[in-house]
Amino acid sequence: EAQVTQNPRYLITVTGKKLTVTCSQNMNHEYMSWYRQDPGLGLRQIYYSMNVEVTDKGDVPEGYKVSRKEKRNFPLILESPSPNQTSLYFCASSLSKASDTQYFGPGTRLTVL
Amino acid sequence: AQSVTQPDIHITVSEGASLELRCNYSYGATPYLFWYVQSPGQGLQLLLKYFSGDTLVQGIKGFEAEFKRSQSSFNLRKPSVHWSDAAEYFCAVAYTGTASKLTFGTGTRLQVTL
Numbered sequence: 001e002a003q004v005t006q007n008p009r010y011l012i013t014v015t016g017k018k019l020t021v022t023c024s025q026n027m028n029h030e031y032m033s034w035y036r037q038d039p040g041l042g043l044r045q046i047y048y049s050m051n052v053e054v055t056d057k058g059d060v061p062e063g064y065k066v067s068r069k070e071k072r073n074f075p076l077i078l079e080s081p082s083p084n085q086t087s088l089y090f091c092a093s094s095l096s097k098a099s100d101t102q103y104f105g106p107g108t109r110l111t112v113l
Numbered sequence: 114a115q116s117v118t119q120p121d122i123h124i125t126v127s128e129g130a131s132l133e134l135r136c137n138y139s140y141g142a143t144p145y146l147f148w149y150v151q152s153p154g155q156g157l158q159l160l161l162k163y164f165s166g167d168t169l170v171q172g173i174k175g176f177e178a179e180f181k182r183s184q185s186s187f188n189l190r191k192p193s194v195h196w197s198d199a200a201e202y203f204c205a206v207a208y209t210g211t212a213s214k215l216t217f218g219t220g221t222r223l224q225v226t227l
Contacts, residue, residue, distance in 0.1 A: 004156075033215075040122070042203060042219040043157075050213060058214070090156060098215040099145040099164075099207035104156035 002027050004105040006091050012111045013081055021076045021108050023091030029103070031094045032074040033058065034066065036087040037107075043090065048098070049074055081112040115139050117206050119218035126194050127226050134189040134221050136204030146187040147205040147215075148178055157203065163187065174198070199225045 004025045013019055025032065033048035035058075045058030049068040063085055065077040074093075078085060089108045094100035116139040126132055138144055145164055149157040161172025168180040178189045187204060204218040 031213075035217075040219060042119075043217040045214065045216075048213055056213065092157075097207075098213050101147075101159050101162065102149075102157070102215065104149075104158070106156045 004091055004093055004103050006105040006108050010109050014113050015082055016080050019078050021089060023074045023105060024072050025093040029093035030096045033092050034076050035090045038087050083112050086112050115206055115208060115216045117204050117216055117218035119204055119221050121221045123222045125224040128196050129193050132191045132194045134202050136187045137185050138206040145207040148189050149203045151201045194225055196225045196227060199223055
């Protein structure tokens with residue numbers, strides 16, 4: 001089954017404790033991206049990747065890192081999480097670019113205390 | 114900068130009534146326009162998309178949307194709403210010149226009363 005998976009689905013952590021949210025897709029897509037969803041703000045792009053070893057900032061990259069060492073994986077790293085990063089995070093992938101149909105993961109709800 | 118406006122934060126309709134959700138995008142050449150739906154506790158699913166050609170596009174679940182370049186709008190419609198349509202709906206836009214960026218609106222939450 002074609003899908004985008006994220007882990008964990010729920011995470012409660014404390015300020016400053018490094019964490020990684022994994023994202024994996026099995027559709028051989030080149031384009032992958034991370035979004036955060038906050039009430040009243042919709043989805044905002046954090047980082048995106050056009051292909052392996054090619055990543056770039058989206059609209060709200062501060063406090064986040066990503067890597068794309070393999071085509072299927074695109075982990076989101078929070079080196080020192082803060083409470084303002086409490087949010088719902090979505091990973092998405094598409095064939096080659098943002099204007100292709102995006103396939104979304106189920107989301108990761110992160111709470112930073 | 115590309116942007117999307119969804120002026121209605123929350124809409125309530127009765128089951129069986131018609132629905133129209135509004136979406137306006139910032140002006141730009143050749144927009145790619147999308148409507149996504151997010152059911153409670155779920156990820157986003159594509160309802161329909163417009164790239165070019167016929168300005169009235171059909172999507173899944175009986176939804177349709179009409180692209181009006183003169184009004185920079187891409188409104189979503191459904192003739193008869195079902196209780197299962199209760200969800201949050203997002204309009205999104207991308208442009209050929211910015212292949213990396215998809216911009217979402219703030220969403221419209223649809224409530225359906227029985």
